[in-house]
Amino acid sequence: MQKNNRISSAVLILLMGTLRLVAQNPGEEEFGIWYMYFGTNRVSEKLSVHSEGQFRYYEVPDNFNQLLLRTGLNYHIDANAMATGGYAYIKTDGSFSEPEGAFDSREHRIFEQFILRNQVWKLLFEHRYRLEQRFLDFGPTRDTQHRARYRIQVTLPLSDKFFLNFYDELFVNLQDDLFGQNRLYGAVGLHLNKISSMQFGYLRNQFANAVFDRWQIGFFFNPDLRDIFKKKEAP
Numbered sequence: 001m002q003k004n005n006r007i008s009s010a011v012l013i014l015l016m017g018t019l020r021l022v023a024q025n026p027g028e029e030e031f032g033i034w035y036m037y038f039g040t041n042r043v044s045e046k047l048s049v050h051s052e053g054q055f056r057y058y059e060v061p062d063n064f065n066q067l068l069l070r071t072g073l074n075y076h077i078d079a080n081a082m083a084t085g086g087y088a089y090i091k092t093d094g095s096f097s098e099p100e101g102a103f104d105s106r107e108h109r110i111f112e113q114f115i116l117r118n119q120v121w122k123l124l125f126e127h128r129y130r131l132e133q134r135f136l137d138f139g140p141t142r143d144t145q146h147r148a149r150y151r152i153q154v155t156l157p158l159s160d161k162f163f164l165n166f167y168d169e170l171f172v173n174l175q176d177d178l179f180g181q182n183r184l185y186g187a188v189g190l191h192l193n194k195i196s197s198m199q200f201g202y203l204r205n206q207f208a209n210a211v212f213d214r215w216q217i218g219f220f221f222n223p224d225l226r227d228i229f230k231k232k233e234a235p
Helices: 002-023 225-233
Strands: 031-042 047-057 064-078 081-093 104-120 123-137 142-157 162-173 179-191 196-207 211-221
Touching (some): 031 225, 064 104, 142 179
Antiparallel strands (some): 123 142, 142 162, 162 179, 179 196
């Protein structure tokens, strides 16, 4: 009898362990990478255009996870405050083991955000508040969700060329479970010239049931389009 109990207990433990492994998010143990482009292009004294493209992968350097394209119109209230309204398109392959498989979903997203900046000593602080209306298409089913995000970012200049950048961003669902995710980021930045820079960093992306590690390579290109128009108009 005791032998049967021991066998039953062993089978139960093995079964629970198997279920736990199946329940884990695939790819959680892998280091992924995000390739990112960001642009802010001034078109008038008060207005600028935001452009953004991100290619996200489960692994380095392949196994596609997500494509994100985002644009928006910025209204510059003053040098330290800016409001934005915009649109994003997101294509997601939720399957780690079957890249480009049957799990692709698509999202059309509208967002509104407000940014405040201030400086303490050499530290440059940026507070970003964002609301998102998400229209999700999973193929057989569709859903509409709402989300709020808050990001605090700190930049420390090291020299004319190099800087450090850190941020923490909290995602809050406005339906169902309150906690969405939290992103903790740190990077080394390089100013290429007056209008462009690069960042090489690490992101810890925490969800309710999983944590993903991601390298990030970001390119920032911010030409003032008013200068281009002026050159074309000059005789």
